[in-house]
Amino acid sequence: MEQHFPKGSKPRIVIIGGGFGGIELAKKLCSKPVEVIMLDKHNYHTFQPLLYQVATGGLEADSIAFPLRKIFKGHKNLSFRVTEVKKVDAGKNTIETTIGAIEYDYLVLATGSTSNFFGQDEIERNAMPMKSIPEALNLRSLILQNLEAAQIPGNPELKKQLMNFVVVGGGPTGVETAGALAELKKHVLRSDYPDLNINDVNIYLIEGSPELLGNMSVQSQQKSAEFLAELGVIIMNNSRVQAYDGKVLSLLDGQHIPSSTVIWSAGVKGVVLDGLNPEIIVRGNRLKVNEVNLVDGYRNIYAIGDVAAMITEEFPNGHPGVAPAAIQQGKLLAKNLLNIIQKRPLEPFEYIDKGTMATVGRNRAVVDLHKIRFQGVFAWFTWMFVHLMTLVGFRNKLVVFVNWVWSYFSYDRGTRLIIRPFIRPKDLEEISTPHDSTTNH
Amino acid sequence: MEQHFPKGSKPRIVIIGGGFGGIELAKKLCSKPVEVIMLDKHNYHTFQPLLYQVATGGLEADSIAFPLRKIFKGHKNLSFRVTEVKKVDAGKNTIETTIGAIEYDYLVLATGSTSNFFGQDEIERNAMPMKSIPEALNLRSLILQNLEAAQIPGNPELKKQLMNFVVVGGGPTGVETAGALAELKKHVLRSDYPDLNINDVNIYLIEGSPELLGNMSVQSQQKSAEFLAELGVIIMNNSRVQAYDGKVLSLLDGQHIPSSTVIWSAGVKGVVLDGLNPEIIVRGNRLKVNEVNLVDGYRNIYAIGDVAAMITEEFPNGHPGVAPAAIQQGKLLAKNLLNIIQKRPLEPFEYIDKGTMATVGRNRAVVDLHKIRFQGVFAWFTWMFVHLMTLVGFRNKLVVFVNWVWSYFSYDRGTRLIIRPFIRPKDLEEISTPHDSTTNH
Structure with missing residues (x-):
């Protein structure tokens, strides 16, 4: 299949997933000296915390969805495509998608999570x-x-x-x-x-x-x-x-x-793409990452948010699968990717717990x-x-x-x-x- | 199939369709000495004049749809059901629906219109x-x-x-x-x-x-x-x-x-149910009605709105298929049905043209x-x-x-x-x- 995006001279970062982590990362890379391609199977960002109000007739779906293209309006270094990613070919620094193969210099998996039926x-x-x-x-x-x-x-x-x-x-x-x-x-x-x-x-x-x-x-x-x-x-x-x-x-x-x-x-489980080493998939179907969200065993593949498990003493199963964790990881990864490109030292991730809340009625x-x-x-x-x-x-x-x-x-x-x-x-x-x-x- | 609604003592009016005409009629019959059953294949009323804004991304669908059950809240003489009507059996004063047969004393067809592809x-x-x-x-x-x-x-x-x-x-x-x-x-x-x-x-x-x-x-x-x-x-x-x-x-x-x-x-054409005499279907697939919206040749079946053709000198093909015509017919029919039940003389329909408008942008x-x-x-x-x-x-x-x-x-x-x-x-x-x-x- 024809190559979808011809590579330019700037380092290319491909982000898979337009959830909280993905859009935070992309926004922070706007107008920076990198080329960013974001892919999602939907053309909108979903505000998941309010899905239950859509399901129970309290809100229209359109009020908790946000067109992903709008986020990147006017930023020439950023492209967006609706597609499904089929496979990662880490050896060739390429992903296979329903709209063709796409090369990357840095790949960020921000694929989130899906319902876990525990094999039933x-x-x-x-x-x-x-x-x-x-x-x-x-x-x-x-x-x-x-x-x-x-x-x-x-x-x-x-x-x-x-x-x-x-x-x-x-x-x-x-x-x-x-x-x-x-x-x-x-x-x-x-x-x-x-x-x-x-x-x-x-x-x-x-x-x-x-x-x-x-x-x-x-x-x-x-x-x-x-x-x-x-x-x-x-x-x-x-x-x-x-x-x-x-x-x-x-x-x-x-x-x-x-x-x-x-x-x-x-329960939920991480959405893991085909082609990755199955040995790095830990509890909850998450990908084991280091303190800068680099996926274990890869040199240019990162994971953030629900699909990432950064195992620490405080979080032996990775950070909680909530929006603030994904946003904080996305924000820091933007900084660190620019650090890598500019050959500066990297900052390790530190989670700031924003607290927890739930509404009953x-x-x-x-x-x-x-x-x-x-x-x-x-x-x-x-x-x-x-x-x-x-x-x-x-x-x-x-x-x-x-x-x-x-x-x-x-x-x-x-x-x-x-x-x-x-x-x-x-x-x-x-x-x-x-x-x-x-x-x- | 089991009888869906056992008949009570009050005269029963069955309204098919919750468009402009149907809801106007039903609202005017609330708390009157009649039993009203409204049927629609959707559980909501659609504000058709703004559908094009939904299709072009300007409005959420939920903002131009209104839950039909809500209209009748608190009115004990009114029932609503989501169903599709398959056939009218005028001889037996009964309609066949996907949820069973329903008897009527008066039947009102407010089924509206659908796209007309002129047989192509x-x-x-x-x-x-x-x-x-x-x-x-x-x-x-x-x-x-x-x-x-x-x-x-x-x-x-x-x-x-x-x-x-x-x-x-x-x-x-x-x-x-x-x-x-x-x-x-x-x-x-x-x-x-x-x-x-x-x-x-x-x-x-x-x-x-x-x-x-x-x-x-x-x-x-x-x-x-x-x-x-x-x-x-x-x-x-x-x-x-x-x-x-x-x-x-x-x-x-x-x-x-x-x-x-x-x-x-x-173009549009009326939505005509099976079981009616095909000879009364006129231009635009509408049902020929008299000046009180009684369908030609029937004694207790009425039609209002887009599906009705009240042929007059001024309107040789019936009134325009617009909301005001349907609303006015629904309103008058409510009055006339009560007139019939109370053996009072009927009022003929007179269309009040509210004017026409269109927005380009x-x-x-x-x-x-x-x-x-x-x-x-x-x-x-x-x-x-x-x-x-x-x-x-x-x-x-x-x-x-x-x-x-x-x-x-x-x-x-x-x-x-x-x-x-x-x-x-x-x-x-x-x-x-x-x-x-x-x-x-």
């Missing part, structure tokens, strides 16, 4: 992941379609199955999703579905360990469980999923929950900022403020703000629309093949 | 319609995916095809779409695609008659053509499409335009209000004000307003996102089959 194929086929916008929209459709279907007279067993919603995994995403579903039930479903007995809608939150929000303070763990219980969420700690066939969820202790909607937030959130911990209304406003400020793009901030203010006063969810046909997770990729013309090259 | 199957398979939200999102993906694909080196013929955009039909939708594409090119594409020569992007507007905006004043026709020309749109009047194979558009006069994106706004619109006609900046603000006021839902008004103000000052389009995989028009319906559980009844 049946669960993967039937449970709903929520790591991308198409997945969140798909989940929104499923939730609403199940409620529509529950109104059809007949089979009471099926009705029960359609009205049970199960969230697996009690981390921040699981807690926030369960809380959002409970508020949807309380404020919206009761009036939207007068022909259903909304008390029959059950929201389960299943967590393998004894506590929710494992990474947070005991105070926050207890308070979030309290908040969820107030909203009517059925919390099942010390419970592990054994199987899910799309109809009944089976737990290891022998319990069964009939449910058509199982939302999987039980209206006026209910928990915040841990090192020694400072608070819960409730003020925590909730803090959570909203931090998320608004972190959201990429002024238009997005505006639209999300308008939605939140409106929802606060109306107790409503504006985007409870079945716009996208529901598609089984495993089928999603197959139909993403773009227009014929784009594949015939 | 090949065009229907390959051109893009823009009459529903999935179609508009699909078109948005296609436009952006074609530009992404145009950057791949190689075949110059293909590149040309990918960069030519053709709008067929010079009515308000066609004019507005062509104008929006031209502004997208001018303000967004040039900076978004620095590796493309954006001057090679051509926007064609093809119209069979000698003038654009056939229903408007000569002044507006001329001014809109001027506005479009200023924006660089290539207007081809007196041109008719002969064929389109997905690659090359052929005109009757022998001209050929290579293009991967042909947007079809050349920033500061460029044309407005005909009977004798009062104006064009330019003030017309543009009038257009925006009227559309904002007509938009259903306060949240939608807010979000659209925020988007417009932001776009006005930033010269940007916020939602240029390929969120939905592009799907050929004809395949769209096949994958809309919802979740398994909803079909196994």
Whole structure:
């Protein structure tokens, strides 16, 4: 295949992935004496922390997505392409993509993470992941379609199955999703579905360990469980999923929950490209990197964010898979790549923990900022403020703000629309093949 | 199949379609001594006049869709169901739907219209319609995916095809779409695609008659053509499409335009259900109705809006297929149905023409209000004000307003996102089959 980008004289940095780490790195390399090519399979950056609000009808998808091309507007040393990377050929300093081969001088893997089903194929086929916008929209459709279907007279067993919603995994995403579903039930479903007995809608939150929000303070763990219980969420700690066939969820202790909607937030794994040495893949499918994010055993391949595992005494499994870690690594790597090119000494990475927070619902959130911990209304406003400020793009901030203010006063969810046909997770990729013309090259 | 809704004692009115006419009718029947069942294949009302802004990246789909269930919140005499109606059985006063048979005392067909390809199957398979939200999102993906694909080196013929955009039909939708594409090119594409020569992007507007905006004043026709020309749109009047194979558009006069994106706004036809007497279907696939919207030859089946043709001296083909006509018919029919039930005399329909307007782009619109006609900046603000006021839902008004103000000052389009995989028009319906559980009844 024809060479896609002829190499110029400037050192070329290829960044794979437009998540938090990738865009921070690219922005810091704008107008520097390097050529930067960013590749992503989407033409937008996804603000993952708010995906659950898209899935539960609180926000439009477009308000948490930001066009990647816009970030690089006016910067001549930066190119962007929508493509999928198939393979890394480290020997030839080349990657193979769906739009052709691309050479690099420095390669940065910022591919992020995807849902981890821990090898359980049946669960993967039937449970709903929520790591991308198409997945969140798909989940929104499923939730609403199940409620529509529950109104059809007949089979009471099926009705029960359609009205049970199960969230697996009690981390921040699981807690926030369960809380959002409970508020949807309380404020919206009761009036939207007068022909259903909304008390029959059950929201389960299943967590393998004894506590929710494992990474947070005991105070926050207890308070979030309290908040969820107030909203009517059925919390099942010390419970592990054994199987899910799309109809009944089976737990290891022998319990069964009939449910058509199982939302999987039980774990993530790094997205690792083909062609890399499998021996450097550590726990969580992450790539082992050194203190400057250089991938173990390579001289010009770097990894940042969720896919990177920088193993230290404090972080024996690498840093937490959160936006601040990815952003900080991206920022430092930009500096260090320029240091390398200009033959200056490198700076090792030091993680600055920005604290952790999770929102359960209206006026209910928990915040841990090192020694400072608070819960409730003020925590909730803090959570909203931090998320608004972190959201990429002024238009997005505006639209999300308008939605939140409106929802606060109306107790409503504006985007409870079945716009996208529901598609089984495993089928999603197959139909993403773009227009014929784009594949015939 | 089990009877879906057991009949109560109150007269039952079944409304098929939640467009402008259907929701106006339903709202006016809230809390009246009738039972109302509204059916729609979507769970939302679509504000069709702004679909073109969704397709061109100016608005998020969710801001012009309004959850139908929300309209009827708290009104116990009204039920809503998502379903597709397969057939009318007028003899049995029953309709067959995908969720079972439903009895009616009065049936109101408010099924609206769909793109009219005038029997040309090949065009229907390959051109893009823009009459529903999935179609508009699909078109948005296609436009952006074609530009992404145009950057791949190689075949110059293909590149040309990918960069030519053709709008067929010079009515308000066609004019507005062509104008929006031209502004997208001018303000967004040039900076978004620095590796493309954006001057090679051509926007064609093809119209069979000698003038654009056939229903408007000569002044507006001329001014809109001027506005479009200023924006660089290539207007081809007196041109008719002969064929389109997905690659090359052929005109009757022998001209050929290579293009991967042909947007079809050349006409609409009523959506007529099976089971009705085919002899009452008149021009434009509309149902012939009398002066109270009663369908010709039936005693309790009514039709309103785009699907109804109330033939008068002034309107030999029925009223124009615009929102005000549908709303006015819905409003009067609510009154007349109550008149029938309460054995009072009926009021005949009288159309109040609210005028016509079309926007071409920033500061460029044309407005005909009977004798009062104006064009330019003030017309543009009038257009925006009227559309904002007509938009259903306060949240939608807010979000659209925020988007417009932001776009006005930033010269940007916020939602240029390929969120939905592009799907050929004809395949769209096949994958809309919802979740398994909803079909196994």
